[in-house]
Amino acid sequence: MKNGIELEIRDLHAGIEGKEILMGVDLTVRQGEVHAIMGPNGSGKSTLANTIMGSPKYEVTTGTVRLGGKDLLAMKPEERAREGLFLSFQYPFEIAGLPFSRFLQAAYKAQHPLEVMGPVKFREKLKETGSKLGIGQDFIERELNVGFSGGEKKRAEILQMMVLRPKIAIMDETDSGLDIDSLKLVADAVNRMRSPEFGALVITHYKRILNYLKPDFVHVMYRGRIVKSGGTELAEHLEEKGYAEILKEAGVKIIEAVE
Numbered sequence: 001m002k003n004g005i006e007l008e009i010r011d012l013h014a015g016i017e018g019k020e021i022l023m024g025v026d027l028t029v030r031q032g033e034v035h036a037i038m039g040p041n042g043s044g045k046s047t048l049a050n051t052i053m054g055s056p057k058y059e060v061t062t063g064t065v066r067l068g069g070k071d072l073l074a075m076k077p078e079e080r081a082r083e084g085l086f087l088s089f090q091y092p093f094e095i096a097g098l099p100f101s102r103f104l105q106a107a108y109k110a111q112h113p114l115e116v117m118g119p120v121k122f123r124e125k126l127k128e129t130g131s132k133l134g135i136g137q138d139f140i141e142r143e144l145n146v147g148f149s150g151g152e153k154k155r156a157e158i159l160q161m162m163v164l165r166p167k168i169a170i171m172d173e174t175d176s177g178l179d180i181d182s183l184k185l186v187a188d189a190v191n192r193m194r195s196p197e198f199g200a201l202v203i204t205h206y207k208r209i210l211n212y213l214k215p216d217f218v219h220v221m222y223r224g225r226i227v228k229s230g231g232t233e234l235a236e237h238l239e240e241k242g243y244a245e246i247l248k249e250a251g252v253k254i255i256e257a258v259e
């Protein structure tokens with residue numbers, strides 16, 4: 001039987017400028033699975049995503065992060081991407097002077113070195129994939145994220161993910177700022193990617209996207225730890241009861257007010 005690879009996070013502690021933010025995260029995401037992480041503002045969700053991807057801003061103090069058994073923490077961000085990891089940023093950055101299509105083709109070549117695809121064929125592929133997300137050709141020729149609206153940036157991130165075909169994707173609030181039609185487009189795109197060769201970790205504040213994505217697991221993060229895990233019912237309970245009650249039920253000591 002073929003087993004997919006897994007992203008395995010063990011007792012991860014990380015922080016910034018001496019301030020500890022992640023205080024022992026344990027999580028395993030296998031290919032073929034979709035996990036959602038929810039949690040109050042400032043609980044460390046983006047820190048977790050950026051630390052897994054290797055942002056130099058964050059310092060790992062202890063713990064391990066492995067992809068398919070390989071030590072990700074020993075790799076540079078681009079090496080992690082080459083291993084098949086993808087992060088869709090909460091706040092995608094703009095790069096003036098770099099056309100979106102050129103950026104994506106360079107990333108594609110780096111991540112699929114054995115596939116030969118000329119620029120014309122690559123553009124065709126981009127155009128075809130873009131049309132599924134309501135992204136036109138003119139958009140693809142523009143500078144990366146420069147002047148893109150908030151929702152356009154998020155859709156551009158999903159276009160990158162669809163073209164790059166990562167083994168494990170982390171989506172940090174890709175649904176925030178999307179109108180309802182775009183949200184459906186994005187959720188459909190992720191659903192179409194679901195396969196035994198694709199796993200996802202979806203960070204969100206809203207149950208709405210989870211109605212479309214139907215994650216296999218839902219986790220609640222609070223003060224740098226995953227304090228509760230369950231299925232989609234957990235997202236429903238959160239929506240009904242709010243964080244304070246769910247955390248109380250989980251026996252978590254609440255340090256400050258949470259909505």
Ligand SMILES: Nc1ncnc2c1ncn2[C@@H]1O[C@H](COP(=O)(O)OP(=O)(O)OP(=O)(O)O)[C@@H](O)[C@H]1O
Binds near residue numbers: 043046048
């Ligand atoms: N560059 C930084 N400098 C100082 N503190 C930081 C920095 N980045 C993150 N933090 C702190 O780390 C904590 C966790 O932030 P993080 O962005 O990971 O939270 P989050 O769960 O993604 O929140 P949100 O739901 O608002 O996106 C916060 O208290 C934040 O202020």
Ligand SMILES: [Mg+2]
Binds near residue numbers: 047090
């Ligand atoms: Mg965040």
